[in-house]
Amino acid sequence: MNERQAKLRSIAGSLLAEGRVSLFIGFGPGLEPSRPVPWFAKNADEAGKLVLDPFCGPGLARYLLDETAAGPAGIVARGCDGLGLERLVADKRVGRDQVYVVGVACRGAVDPDKARRLAGRPVFGAEVNGETVALTTAGGRLSFPRSDCLLDRCLACADPSPRTADTWLEEPLPGAQREFEGVEALEKLGPDDRYAFWARHLERCLRCHACRNACPACNCVACSLDNPEWLERTTGLADHFMFHFTRAYHVAGRCVACGECQRACPVGIPLMLLNEKFMKDIRDLFAVPDPHRPQEAEPLGHFSPDDPEGWREGDETL
Amino acid sequence: MKLMRAGALPRLLETLGRQAQVYAPATEDGLVLLRPWTGQAIATSYVNPVNSLKGLVYPQTEAVLEFTGGDENLSLREAPAPAPQVVFGGRPCDAAGLALIAQVLLEGTFVDELFRRRREATTVLTVACREPGPYCFCRAMGVSPADERGSDVMFYPADDGYLVEAVTARGEEALQAVAGLLAPAPDTGARDACRELRIPLAEKLTTDRLAARLEGFFEHPYWEQVARRCRSCGTCAYLCPTCYCTAIFDTSRGTRGRRLRGWDSCQFKDFLLMAGGHNPRPAKKQRVRNRFLHKLSYSPANHGAYGCVGCGRCVEKCPADLHMVAVLTDLGEVLP
Amino acid sequence: MSLTWEPRIVGFACRWCTYAGADLAGTSRLEYPAAIRLIRVPCSGRVNPSFVLRAFQRGADGVLVAGCHPGDCHYTSGNLFTRRRYSLVKRFLEYLGMEPERFRVEWISAAEGHRFAQVVREMTADLRRLGPNRKMREET
Numbered sequence: 001m002n003e004r005q006a007k008l009r010s011i012a013g014s015l016l017a018e019g020r021v022s023l024f025i026g027f028g029p030g031l032e033p034s035r036p037v038p039w040f041a042k043n044a045d046e047a048g049k050l051v052l053d054p055f056c057g058p059g060l061a062r063y064l065l066d067e068t069a070a071g072p073a074g075i076v077a078r079g080c081d082g083l084g085l086e087r088l089v090a091d092k093r094v095g096r097d098q099v100y101v102v103g104v105a106c107r108g109a110v111d112p113d114k115a116r117r118l119a120g121r122p123v124f125g126a127e128v129n130g131e132t133v134a135l136t137t138a139g140g141r142l143s144f145p146r147s148d149c150l151l152d153r154c155l156a157c158a159d160p161s162p163r164t165a166d167t168w169l170e171e172p173l174p175g176a177q178r179e180f181e182g183v184e185a186l187e188k189l190g191p192d193d194r195y196a197f198w199a200r201h202l203e204r205c206l207r208c209h210a211c212r213n214a215c216p217a218c219n220c221v222a223c224s225l226d227n228p229e230w231l232e233r234t235t236g237l238a239d240h241f242m243f244h245f246t247r248a249y250h251v252a253g254r255c256v257a258c259g260e261c262q263r264a265c266p267v268g269i270p271l272m273l274l275n276e277k278f279m280k281d282i283r284d285l286f287a288v289p290d291p292h293r294p295q296e297a298e299p300l301g302h303f304s305p306d307d308p309e310g311w312r313e314g315d316e317t318l
Numbered sequence: 319m320k321l322m323r324a325g326a327l328p329r330l331l332e333t334l335g336r337q338a339q340v341y342a343p344a345t346e347d348g349l350v351l352l353r354p355w356t357g358q359a360i361a362t363s364y365v366n367p368v369n370s371l372k373g374l375v376y377p378q379t380e381a382v383l384e385f386t387g388g389d390e391n392l393s394l395r396e397a398p399a400p401a402p403q404v405v406f407g408g409r410p411c412d413a414a415g416l417a418l419i420a421q422v423l424l425e426g427t428f429v430d431e432l433f434r435r436r437r438e439a440t441t442v443l444t445v446a447c448r449e450p451g452p453y454c455f456c457r458a459m460g461v462s463p464a465d466e467r468g469s470d471v472m473f474y475p476a477d478d479g480y481l482v483e484a485v486t487a488r489g490e491e492a493l494q495a496v497a498g499l500l501a502p503a504p505d506t507g508a509r510d511a512c513r514e515l516r517i518p519l520a521e522k523l524t525t526d527r528l529a530a531r532l533e534g535f536f537e538h539p540y541w542e543q544v545a546r547r548c549r550s551c552g553t554c555a556y557l558c559p560t561c562y563c564t565a566i567f568d569t570s571r572g573t574r575g576r577r578l579r580g581w582d583s584c585q586f587k588d589f590l591l592m593a594g595g596h597n598p599r600p601a602k603k604q605r606v607r608n609r610f611l612h613k614l615s616y617s618p619a620n621h622g623a624y625g626c627v628g629c630g631r632c633v634e635k636c637p638a639d640l641h642m643v644a645v646l647t648d649l650g651e652v653l654p
Numbered sequence: 655m656s657l658t659w660e661p662r663i664v665g666f667a668c669r670w671c672t673y674a675g676a677d678l679a680g681t682s683r684l685e686y687p688a689a690i691r692l693i694r695v696p697c698s699g700r701v702n703p704s705f706v707l708r709a710f711q712r713g714a715d716g717v718l719v720a721g722c723h724p725g726d727c728h729y730t731s732g733n734l735f736t737r738r739r740y741s742l743v744k745r746f747l748e749y750l751g752m753e754p755e756r757f758r759v760e761w762i763s764a765a766e767g768h769r770f771a772q773v774v775r776e777m778t779a780d781l782r783r784l785g786p787n788r789k790m791r792e793e794t
Contacts, residue, residue, distance in 0.1 A: 030639050030644070031633065031639065031641075031643055031644055031647070035639055037547060037638065037639040037640075037644070038546075038547040038638055038639075039547075040543065040546045040547070058637060058638060058639075062549070063546070063547075066546070066602075067546070113634075116452065122452070183749075186749065187749065191748065191751050191752065191753050191754075192751065193751075194748075194749065194750065194751040195750065195751020195752075195789050196751070197751075198750050198751060199751075200346070200347070201347065204346075204349075204351070204368075206378075206552070206553070206556045206557070207378075207552075207556075208551050208552035208553045208555075208556045208557075208583070209551045209552055209586070210549070210551040210552075210553045210637050212551075213549040213550055213551040214549060214551075214637055226588060228567065230704060232567070232569050233379070233565070233567050233569075233578070233580050234379055234569055234578060234580070235378045235379045235580065236792065236793055237790075238711045238790055238791060238792040238793070241707065241711070241750070241790040242704070242707060242708070242711065245703070245704070245707050245746075245750070246704055248746070249703050249704075249742075249743065249746070252742060260637075263637065264549075264551070264553075264637035266368070266553045266556075266557060266635040266637075267349065267368060268347055268348065268349055277745070277746055277749050278742055278746065281741070281742050281745050281746075282742065285741050285742070286738070299738075300735075300738060300739060300742075303731065303734040303735055303737065303738050305724070305725075305734070307734065307737050307738055307741070308741065309737060309741060309759075310737075310740070310741020310742060310744060310745060311740060311741060311744035311745070311758070311759050571712070571794075
């Protein structure tokens, strides 16, 4: 029925049986078909329960931080997971030789909440076909535009497949250029409207750290956001501004645009609009065509003698 | 039992708002939240507001005391008393959560004055449920969609308004203030419908004899396996209407400062970190296990009730789907 | 708040160039508004962007980061990192809603006492026009 899934189970099963990995990270059955959960198979039996379908939403790369400590781990990687792994490797937090990457060609993950809202009932299956998504419900199949069904992070995705893999589950899809339409729209507002926008969203922040803990770039052993010298534990709007300013700046030039922070946020803060602002400016000011893909030289880790003065020139939009 | 027409709700809140700060559900960026009510549209179609009642009675951070001066002329001042508040639109599970927190903070040998003051300054107007949300499982935790625990007034949604019933003396008082908006109720149908509401997800879960079955389960390999997907964020605890752990910290500017108390989460890796560097729960396995055993085993043992009211927030919002329903489902298979 | 509000500027000044430039402005008896409070830093590259936001949060109406001209850094390249970093941070602050005039980055050498005085005069005039900053401010 699902050939990709069967193939993945068999690849993961062999990797585990041959002892090439001690653990395989993918998705497994969750509370309902539309919510598969991160799954950690330790043997062929558990690999036999791996799930691979358009509902596989959560980002997996960050789990490699914990799970490569005991030996090599396998992982099923979409483009976002692949870039997350590149980030961890570039930051020397995970050894590339400690990870066996099974690359896939991802066509976007269906947001379980959007799907249920659209269908008005529980959704059992989904199929992404170009610009439409077919949802299977007890009442039959319903078709919706892709842009209404997918996770936000998938709608902006330019990386359906990882850039490298140790084996491919299927023919990888080529990457594309990232666009920053959301950032551009916000830039067109005046300062007061922009401030009102961010104050409204950040006011909801719970400081649960779900964004930070979802992020493959937020991989520091000790985080300044846990240090009261840098950020007190008070929870006023000013503190939230400090939290999100610092978080976004610390991943500037390092964010891989997986969008997992925004997916993880329980109160719907459009965190990618913060990360993407840095990406867009890095692209425009420092001529980095794909700022979300880990670079030879980190955009903020080096300089060029003829860098522009970004506060003076070229920023007509603001 | 009284009947109130739906159109009278703003008048009710406005009347009660003369003496107190009123909170009501409002829609914001597609989310429904309990917000200070200043006459804006009151949201009605929601399962549960994103923020539970907890945050209004047991705020994320609140001042314990205020201080000024330095070594020589230090002066301390108790934090100002909370202003009266009326909260409309919370659900019975959330109100039951408040009752659970009250059990811990008010009924033991130590009475938490901060909580007591705010709890007593709060009138809880609960709207009972006519429809279960996809992730509701209150009945599995011994809470009903018409539960009265923790509420001062119950609002049972009827066809063209609410069936209204005071639960406490404070609730009676509130209803007297708005008596002009209430008419005699023809029947109790709306209340009965809420009381009889089926909660499908709860029917799939078994919580019978759970505490007894969990005995000896502390070292089971299940915990290590399930904890792998935890990301150690505080989403579950901060959305939870019953989690009550806090930390104390000081903040100062120049010669003025405050001692504050703020929510903490047992899932954060530094939650139990001691000054000497020892961390009794350094591993995710230990932290995740603590969360669920606290709610399913320690709480029943110490307070006679599960530390979960089945509101479904963790089910909907945990970024890794490590929530109460997942664990209860797994336990159904793993436990003897 | 006093009845006659005067803007407050927090200036982060590199000790080798801008701080000496400010000294020169003083010894040259140049007049400029007393709105600025200088914080001496070893290099403009020392200025963590969190310092800037924190200054705004704790009462600054404007913030200035100033150091040696590119090519003149006492530490060779500190200010070249500053240039990159604050090219982004300046735009990011504005993206969050801060008015452009409230935050400036300037190169002011030890010989440019006039330039220092002029920047402070310009900023103070801009801030007088804008009024006190309320954005991202801590509640007091």
